[in-house]
Amino acid sequence: MKVAIIMGSISDWEHLKDAYQVLKEFGVECEVKVVSAHRTPELMYEFAKTAKDRGIEVIIAGAGGSAHLPGMTASLTTLPVIGVPVPSKHLSGIDSLYSIVQMPPGVPVATVGIGNATNAGLLALRILALKYDVIAQKLQEYRNILQEKVEKMNQELNFKL
Ligand SMILES: Nc1c(C(=O)O)ncn1[C@@H]1O[C@H](COP(=O)(O)O)[C@@H](O)[C@H]1O
Numbered sequence: 001m002k003v004a005i006i007m008g009s010i011s012d013w014e015h016l017k018d019a020y021q022v023l024k025e026f027g028v029e030c031e032v033k034v035v036s037a038h039r040t041p042e043l044m045y046e047f048a049k050t051a052k053d054r055g056i057e058v059i060i061a062g063a064g065g066s067a068h069l070p071g072m073t074a075s076l077t078t079l080p081v082i083g084v085p086v087p088s089k090h091l092s093g094i095d096s097l098y099s100i101v102q103m104p105p106g107v108p109v110a111t112v113g114i115g116n117a118t119n120a121g122l123l124a125l126r127i128l129a130l131k132y133d134v135i136a137q138k139l140q141e142y143r144n145i146l147q148e149k150v151e152k153m154n155q156e157l158n159f160k161l
Pocket of ligand 1: 037
């Protein structure tokens, strides 16, 4: 069971590390790499072309600004690609979001919210859960915890009213 997390620059790591954390909590092996469609197109090609053979089942790709990495990676593989728009310096990640989400029909990238690497990790887990029961069970437990948190919120709210 293996997920790759790739990013356009090391500067993106702070926005991608939550995906790594959630995957690690679920016991999923991660391959983490800086790969840039713009700066290292050959490396990106090599990475995407060999990913499936290396046992990778889902790719999480984060990039900021003119964020071509998730889409270009998706164009080179049939593995599911989850794009994480990284908050950018000048346009707060709107540029990253639009670059990643507006893929042409035929080449899908499942895009999460700006900087929402946690959801990228959880979405990868949901894909893995189709095949691995152990992940499906853990996801159910995770859902139960979320539910308990909301129940607590409602108890607190009732106490205040
Ligand atoms: N969007 C891309 C790609 C790509 O899509 O191939 N490669 C790097 N970048 C982005 O450039 C921003 C600035 O990078 P630096 O911090 O290295 O200057 C990063 O957010 C990165 O994802």
